[in-house]
Amino acid sequence: MRNLRIVVVNTIIDHADETDTDLQEQAERGKALRIGLLEAGYNIIASLPADQYLPERIAQLQPDMIIIDAESDARDVLEHIVIATRDERRPIVMFTEDDNTSTMEAAMEAGVTAYIVAGLQAERIKPVLDVALARFRQEQKLLTELSDTKHKLAERKVIERAKGLLMSRHKLSEDEAYQKLRSMAMNKNLKLSEIAQRLLDVEDLLG
Structure with missing residues (x-):
């Protein structure tokens, strides 16, 4: 399904301080993710900040999938995502550099379908999203049956x-x-x- 309507939620500062190497790397990674999505033929309908308005914006946009472009500490964005998808679940894919087990577990409990650590290459994006979508549909089927x-x-x-x-x-x-x-x-x-x-x-x- 290549015509997925995707919202990218980012905790990355696009206009990072040129003297801050970490912020520059995060901004570049966010840019690479968006380019990879577009090159793979996906439809990015919005790129949103992880703020308190996120649930309302997602409700208005009604995306097919949410992609989180997260820095190391993503607790705040996860809280907003939980609120945004409480009434209508959607597949959520999280790209991050944080390989902490507790963070990963918190993300999965919050409803993240796929938690992808490091190694972001454009050619990996489509297979990752395909697997996340298939897993989400299977989970929804099991929940419906239950x-x-x-x-x-x-x-x-x-x-x-x-x-x-x-x-x-x-x-x-x-x-x-x-x-x-x-x-x-x-x-x-x-x-x-x-x-x-x-x-x-x-x-x-x-x-």
Whole structure:
């Protein structure tokens, strides 16, 4: 997917002090990253600073992927990224020079999909983003399946409670209670779990 709409979030100072070698190196690395993305055919829709306005800007731009161009200490940018992607997750790739294990773990906990340390070459960018995107999609698929499973278990619990209520109130067998519940759902054109929840709600109201 080469037409990814990418937002680059950088903690790098573009107009670095010419006397500061570290800042110059960071600025050059940020420039190399953006050039590599463009050469690989990606669409950089914005390059944003890691400030308190970041969540709002990402919400407005709706990018397909977020790339963090981070200096050594990226705690602040990670905090902003967490807020920005809390309601709608996106693949996040972080390029950094920080190989500290605790920083890497904090980044992954914050939602970073791929944490890339050093060795930034233009030819590496596309494979890295492809892998990050594939991993993100797999994670989302697993989360969706887990959510579906939890939902189905919750529905089953509601149905079992409603069956128990019918069995107790009308002296029915479990199968009779189920058939009655099913008949009520069909008559009302509702799902079994929906009619079961309605029965339980009525029971709660009546005490």
